[in-house]
Amino acid sequence: MQLPVLNEAPAAKSGCSASSCGTTENQMDALPDSIREKVQNHPCYSEDAHHYFARMHVAVAPACNIQCHYCNRKYDCANESRPGVVSELLTPDQAVKKTMAVAATIPQMTVLGIAGPGDPLANPERTFETFRRLSEEAPDIKLCVSTNGLALPDAVEELSKHNIDHVTITINCVDPEIGAKIYPWIYWNNRRIKGKKGAKILIDQQQKGLEMLIAKGILVKVNSVMIPGVNDQHLAEVSRVVKSKGAFLHNVMPLIAEAEHGTFYGVMGQRGPTHDELQDLQDACSGDMNMMRHCRQCRADAVGLLGEDRGDEFTLDKIEEMEIDYQAAMEKRKVIHQAIQAEMDSKRLEKAEKSTQFKAEPKLATRPVLMAVATSGQGVINVHFGHAKEFLIYEASPDGVRFISHRKADQYCGGDSTCGDGESVLQRTVRTLEGCEAVLCSKVGYEPWELLENAGIMPNGEHAMEPIEEAVMAVYKEMAAAGKLDAKPEAMRASA
Template sequence: MELPVLNEKPAASGGCSASSCGSTDDQLDHLTDEIREKVQNHPCYSEDAHHYFARMHVAVAPACNIQCHYCNRKYDCANESRPGVVSELLTPDQAVKKTKAVAANIPQMTVLGIAGPGDPLANPERTFETFRRLSEEAPDIKLCVSTNGLALPDAVEELSKHNIDHVTITINCVDPEIGAKIYPWIFWENRRIKGKKAAKILIEQQQKGLEMLVAKGILVKVNSVMIPGVNDKHLAEVSRIVKSKGAFLHNVMPLIAEAEHGTFYGVMGQRGPNAQELQDLQDECSGDMNMMRHCRQCRADAVGLLGEDRGDEFTLDKIEDMEIDYQAAMEKRKVIHEAIAEEMNSKRAAKTEAAQKFAAEEKLQTRPVLMAVATSGQGLINMHFGHAKEFLIYEASPEGVRFISHRKTDQYCGGDSTCGEAETALQRTIRSLEGCEAVLCSKVGYEPWDMLEQAGIMPNGEHAMEPIEEAVIAVYKEMAAAGKLEPVDEAQRASA
């Protein structure tokens, strides 16, 4: 069966999506059949799955019971993608209708999450009414919730009654001294509490809730915001502790602290981590547990594949006139999901075979290399350099290929030769690829080709429509054969 196109918008329109996976989905390899069944089509819990499946968030939870120095929910921009941002606040009725509309029109959508714009468990009536309705009316959709954890222990029993197999808890610390620098206050037992006392209460509730969820057999992902100079040296300990208590996946995210967002950290000039700092911390934490590296820090009303937002197609005024036969939609979705699963299994087997073949070859005596990839999905190199709004970063080494991260950038050209401030946007794009030695895309123009070469980045359009991992390995071997990858020590790397 031919699979439908996941992203039906033209790439040049800004509807491009990106996905990623390593040479194998290591997150799934060691799991029981029961857990694998829960995550294999969940785009946030499996790198392979987010290559194919979409998610959506419904904004039914406006209130929050804590304040974070990195959060400001007052700002909204349709072009802004960060947690806490929404364009429309929904009632449970509206949320259910919108979910059905999205699922019927984007049949690859498998997951419905409530993640804000406040905290879902600080809005229990609205949150659980939405979950109750969807578990009855759309039983084929996975239900998820993301929470700061303060009200979690009291909600675990109710969560377990519904079709909710996945919960995300944002845990930024396990030390109240550090917590007091992140959270100015919490609202607890009808009063506002500040300082270390507030942080201590929050941490205790988060850990208690984590343990209760695991005891119920609910998969837990832990999100942590990396804040340089505040908790960056502490998050490896967080990772060790949450793993010991049964968390399945750890997602270390970079602080978003641009001043224009109006957050305390932004106004005070707190910087976010650079790409290398984030990668180093993720690598350090990965010694304790599985790491999620494909997070896009989505809006609280995001729709579509990770890395894209199709929410403007499903605003309240547009879904009002939609006629939805959800029973028929479920039958269509089932067929498509089965076809996707078959393709995923086939590609996973092929990647495993390729990885084993590469491992059996004589080891290259060469250093690792970072490569940027422009893709619109399906695990292929299938996007023009000028149309990319983000690049996937892979590391090739004698040990194989692994996905590292994604880097957002400006789409410097919409396919028109008169691109306005194309040069400025192009310079920003190239700066975003710092540390990469090659960029793989379907096509690249003369101007960016020259500027990439000047920046020490080798443009490569020779592997269009090829699987990403195979192309990355091929380019790595070509670089090694050309003598470009002699091992260098850190002093040489720093002076290069």
């Protein structure tokens, strides 16, 4: 069949072009050398880097100076993957030893972050002792800190003394009225301050700290939790404000509020956003602001690539048995990092050439399509459908391919054949892919194939080990050639 073409393609779902969503390799070329050096191997600051480079968090900061309605810190819940959860609280000595063990064992680990389980800057002695030791003993590791920002202005000078180029501030609002609905209290100047007054102090401190970090040349990522009915209509204003003050990246994350977590929002039945609501808000916040769409909302003791957690390999008892020659490990790490960077540079050039060719082609007169991809990294399709613990979601359109989000496939049923409500793990996974019209994986079995087709999702195992974006566009063109993009997806599901 001849593919339909036209001069002007139909608009995508929302106002975000492929080049303006996230810090991609194409955007890397436009960055100053000093900034590109800081982000090109940072899995949180670069969308492409997260396919190759790993990170870890050390849990040295137990205390927190604010209370959030979406937070409930637990120290012994290894099956949960959300901020504030850890299995072991570490001393600075233990954190340094663990970091050295991970860096020697996982040489592609480039980033060490302190993100809790409380607030790192509410635990300044433990946090800065850890940073001081690591900047001396492991100078090749990037150091990061994540904070609610209340104590940030007083810590900026100390942060700038260490090898810390990246700071994340969680900013959920710039309006105290909204803040009072998110934060029941803050602890400030030895007093607990509630309601709008406390929220205003927090907001002022966050904005002051952001401006001070930018003045020091430190890259700032802003995290915002999307809470439907509370701040969802307000976060575009948050994005505008932090962008105007120099923030490098904005990460709008969905609220996690399952009742079993014991948070206020969870107990009160506050829902999280749908996939469509989150995508629409991220697109609305984008404009010329870099958006992070690959965040996994990691535990405060996460280890490995984004989307995986190898923390069980590095418990305190196992670390005690390890003999680590970090000087030798540094040489190995250097070689591996150079090899990864060379591969990424080569792929970036190849992408640029193919992008030029794609732009010269007539545009398809077709609508955008969401596709799910099973991958374990390296930017290729390399995971069996049945083994996938998460799926990356891409949008294919006449304008190209862009990364949208990730969706977890491992559920609280813990891998049993059925979940508590009688729904099978497979059924639940298929439901997780709602809105997608194809799923690309290395292989897929007969049973999931049938369930996927019945749900209006086309399974595809024909592009194993191929680059993700090329495979997604190839499948998109195949769908167009077969006339599958003429009807709306709802009509396709109805006829399936």
